[in-house]
Amino acid sequence: MFSESPIKRKLTKKIWVGKVPVGGDAPIAVQTMTNTLTTDVEATVAQIKRIEQAGADIVRVSIPTMEAAEAFRLIKQKVDIPIVADIHFDYRIALKVAEYGVDCLRINPGNIGREDRIRAVVDCAKDKNIPIRIGVNGGSLEKDIQEKYGEPTAHALLESAMRHVDILDRLNFDQFKVSVKASDVFLAVDSYRLLSQQIDNPLHLGITEAGGARTGAVKSAIGLGILLNEGIGDTLRISLAADPVEEVKVGYDILKSLRIRSRGxxxxxxxxxxxxxxxxxxxxxxxxxxxxxxxxxxxxxxxxxxxxxxxxxxxxxxxxxxxxxxxxxxxxxxxxxxxxxxxxxxxxxxxxxxxxxxxxxxxxxxxxxxxx
Ligand code: SF4
Structure with a gap:
């Protein structure tokens, strides 16, 4: 006996992470991230299967090295759920996982460096229909933005996000979603509000480094609850210092509480x-x-x-x-x-x-x- 949620969601642009739509009228997708060593293929595949069984729509896997990219190739062959590759800086890793069939790249174009490298990644993403997630985090803002604002503020997070958005705009790439995460609930909420007014691309919600299973769940429920109630957010990840399966469960519990999605x-x-x-x-x-x-x-x-x-x-x-x-x-x-x-x-x-x-x-x- 479920009645419809009274929440009116902002209609964003729909993109596809593999077979999963994100944004527009698509259900709010629940994500989590593996915490195994990516190079340990067996352990990572086993964890992804548990995550999938718990109902996750998308999973993120961190790819810090070329060795991890090679492991990703094997992992990808053994699981069905769309995978987002988490990459920092190294554009060659992005190109490699794209070749191996990744479903989304989490990479900030502004951090890749030289223009030709940024272009190489974006061209490849265009070619292979791979969306990008821009992920801004209050704890790792660019030095000049930190200096300008003195401390992480909502406007600082917005400026950082828009810097990356502008690069993709300039390269005529619109298949992206954005997150502006912070561990402070007010900062995260204000940043997402500002961003939602600026762009129509899907937003990926999260309170970063939220804490342990209980405190993190509470913090996430408050932050994401406020945003979702305002119609903001197209996909979410709950960051807990706990088993990723717990993150999926909490994600669903938040959506269930707001009658946005039902499962179980x-x-x-x-x-x-x-x-x-x-x-x-x-x-x-x-x-x-x-x-x-x-x-x-x-x-x-x-x-x-x-x-x-x-x-x-x-x-x-x-x-x-x-x-x-x-x-x-x-x-x-x-x-x-x-x-x-x-x-x-x-x-x-x-x-x-x-x-x-x-x-x-x-x-x-x-x-x-x-x-x-
Ligand atoms: S909390 Fe006590 S009074 Fe209330 S429904 Fe449960 S048993 Fe009954």
């Missing part, structure tokens, strides 16, 4: 108190773990007693309202005759949820068959 189960659960008729926290944690593989969007409410249980269950696909010994059970907002034994909640709910998911999959299959 949206759990509604009460915090529990002495009125609870079963252990709410244990039940929800176990269900979340067991149902991690579910992709179908579904709202499931697990509420400890009748104070809020029936009300939440009415607006859920599957609902449980705690009662003594046997709790009330709801499907599609309707109370069922069946009551669920409080000693068997997790197994029974999992069974019902999976049955619902299978039914939805079946309906989708029939619809597709009928269309084709």
């Amino acid at each position: 189960i949206n759990f509604i659960a009460c915090p529990s108190c002495s009125r609870q008729e079963f252990d709410v926290i244990k039940t929800v944690n176990e269900l979340e773990q067991r149902l991690e593989d579910v992709v179908e969007p579904l709202t499931v409410s697990v509420i400890g007693c009748v104070v809020n249980g029936p009300g939440e269950a009415l607006v859920s696909d599957v609902g449980l309202a705690g009662a003594q010994n046997k709790s009330g059970f709801y499907l599609d907002g309707e109370r069922q005759k069946e009551r669920i034994d409080n000693s068997d909640i997790v197994d029974t709910l999992e069974r019902h949820i999976r049955a619902k998911v299978n039914k939805a999959d079946e309906t989708k299959r029939i619809k597709i068959q009928n269309i084709s």
Whole structure:
């Protein structure tokens, strides 16, 4: 039971990162970045597969050396998800990964150096239809901009971004997206606001170096929540000092909270108190773990007693309202005759949820068959 988000998104120019559209009316793409050694092909491929399974649309891989570019060639052959190559300065690496089928280059044209080198990269990107991401970061602004502004400010980040944008404009290249990340929420938000007023290319959102799993998720949710609510942003990456799979999950949680994208189960659960008729926290944690593989969007409410249980269950696909010994059970907002034994909640709910998911999959299959 998902209602549409009231957010009106700015209509940006659509570009393609491999098979994934970014910008325009495309869904806001969720990205993350590998943290394995790129030269360790096996470990990187394994991590990318986990990232893909978690629902990421795009993955970024850092390519610091030519050796990493050679590893990239092998990695690319073994995965399906579009890959963005993260490159700093060395234009030869950009040309190499382009030759090996990269889906996007994250490189700042202003950092490449000589004009002929910039032109070589941009011509190659044009030739092979590879978009570029300009990535400005509050922590690594150009020296002259740092001196001009004294400290990273939103206008400083904007000026840096526009410098790179102007180079691409001059070379008639418009297949690019831009990020202006900062670790400070206010600075990042202000920078993205300014940039969004200046260009119509897609924006890649992120609070950089946000922190550990919990603090980083909170910081990112606040920063990105403000921007997304203003209709700004076409793709996002949550930067956590944690497993990249967590970044993907948090990204989706932010989009789900704003009803922008749905994937998997949206759990509604009460915090529990002495009125609870079963252990709410244990039940929800176990269900979340067991149902991690579910992709179908579904709202499931697990509420400890009748104070809020029936009300939440009415607006859920599957609902449980705690009662003594046997709790009330709801499907599609309707109370069922069946009551669920409080000693068997997790197994029974999992069974019902999976049955619902299978039914939805079946309906989708029939619809597709009928269309084709
Ligand atoms: S719904 Fe019931 S059990 Fe849950 S927090 Fe509220 S009063 Fe407590």
